Amino acid sequence: MATWAYPPLSAEKLKEEEENSLSRELEWLLASFQELLVSLREGLEECAELLAPKEPGSTLVLSSVRSESVKGFVTRVGARIVKGDIQLRLSSLPPPRGANATRLTFSSIPGAPELVLDQLADVRNLVNQSLDVVDVSTWTGNPLNSSFISGQLRLLHEHISEARSFLKGTPETLQWWESSADNDVFDPGLPPYLSFHLAIAEAALVLHLRTLEPAAPAQTPTAFASDISLTGFSLRDRIFGPKHPTHDESGEIFRWRGEEVKVKEKIRVESQDPSLIAVMAKLSALEHEVMKCINSLKIVMNEDDAESDA
Template sequence: MSDWVIVCPLPASLHARDFAVGFLKEAREPVLPPLLERLVEPPAQDTSRDAPFSDTDMEINIPLPKRQLPLTPPKHRELAWLLTELGDDLRVLQTSLKHCYHLLRPDTSSDPNCSHKGNTLVVSTPRTEAVKGHITRIGTRIARGTIHLKLRTLPAQTLSIDPGHPITIAPLDDLDVLLTRSIDLLDITLTHAYPDEPNAASTPPRVEAFLAAQLRVLAQALSDATALLRGPPLLSDTDPLWTSRSSALSHFHPPLPPTLSFYLGLQESQLVLWLRTLEPADQPVNLGMKFALALGTARRIEHDEAEQVFTYCCEDGCAKGLHTPAPDADPKTTPPDESPARVFVREKLRVESADPNLLSLSAKLNALSHSLLQTRRNLAAVMGEDLEE
């Protein structure tokens, strides 16, 4: 119910016939209580001060106001104030997003030695010598690195990333696109909603609806960016993208063995390396291995993907060396089959590498998402709309 105030005379001036009624907010005309609708005063012909005053001698009517005072609706004032404050909030948000982008891809254009910059991360398995080495991340790519492997199903070897053919981390590449588009979206929003020289052509007719739509798109972009850094849940160490986004053999010098899958992803804002040794699913098991498995002298390595068959190829769409050649095929005249192959996973390792910049980026994106959500709630409340989260 709307608030209203009645301004009435003091008891000493009951002979006054009119008084003013003012309303604090726009509302329908209130119904006055019966006590205020009928007031009485002494009869006009009786001027004696000693005459007793009776409540029923005479009654007068108090005229109600014909129109209410012209006051601005409070929500209009709140909306005007909020839109003014929102301009500064969006500029701060744009600056924060640029800082987040620099955490992902530092600006080294003014540095002549920018090729030597980057984050060097340790890649090592705890308490074992299975994986030991380091990699260097520059932006969304692994530019160089050396990793020593001592796997149970492969001979000991050293992997060296070719600096001329860096490895692109697909989730970071998607994150780069989201941050770039978010910054551009804020730039467009500020240009149209808060121009330096406002005019009818540049300012939207309903700027609050325009801002609500733009902020909704921005909130979705920040949510997607946070999801990319979070990666798959920790309850499942399996990232299904490894079957089609593992690094191509040409990223390494010398080239990577065809039976080794090298996949870099993100999980809980950390770089995670998955190493898998593969075996063609249609490859026959030799007689010696059958006897060893039957006698128990040899055992298959147990993991969550041991008995599954995967359709595998590298990021370039090739699966070299993972097809069993036909018995009657001539290797000199028959080109090797490089199509996706059906494989078993013989051995699987997972190695985490904490990146301080990515951890800081995740924390900043979470804080910006919470701040943006509060701004959207305030705008929706003043506009009288329900927020779609």
């Protein structure tokens, strides 16, 4: 079926009508965004409420599932860990004399340093910045200026995506040798050569415990060494077979507190945090909604990806 315009329009007039139609569609789209901004603000405010430091906080169990290696809990208030008590039974960490486990207790001494989860602090800051972007888009500037709204939406999407990435966890957040908990966080302090690293991954609280040892320089074998080998295989390996690594960092050397160390034993414990899971879900939905707006505006403004990224 063909559609005819009568009387026939010239090419110039037809182009003018097309531009007028796109202009009206763009105006309608920009006006509809004002209602959407209200919904975005509500979602961001819910995230801010879930991340706020409210007493009594969230008490989370940190215990190994199929062993007695780690048993305990921590209490999170906002981005701070304010309380915790953990019992350790590690083969490479002998307990104190007269005890059957090593106990780690968060210090309650006034003025003692607190364990702060920088990831959560960054997420909360980004959520607050996103709220500022929504307010600027609503009350400042021309809401019918397509370039202004397009820029604000892209900035909003960038903030939300970054906040979500912090909750998901990045390789930088897992660099334990740079961000292990300070000894003064605990009372009494940590045993020597024990790394306590707490981070967020996939909206869950993840604890990595590592017992360490100095990275001694390689020793030159002597004629009296029991494992000397001229063929590349030691006597021990030929009798018992090659020794398999006990964890994924076996043999690596790390710079920890000014000293080169190796990891003897590594334990990972995870605890699901309902509040953080809810924030992650809300941020994912908000990110998707903002991206839909950006794509819709790009189509109506007749922009390609190269123009929009410039």
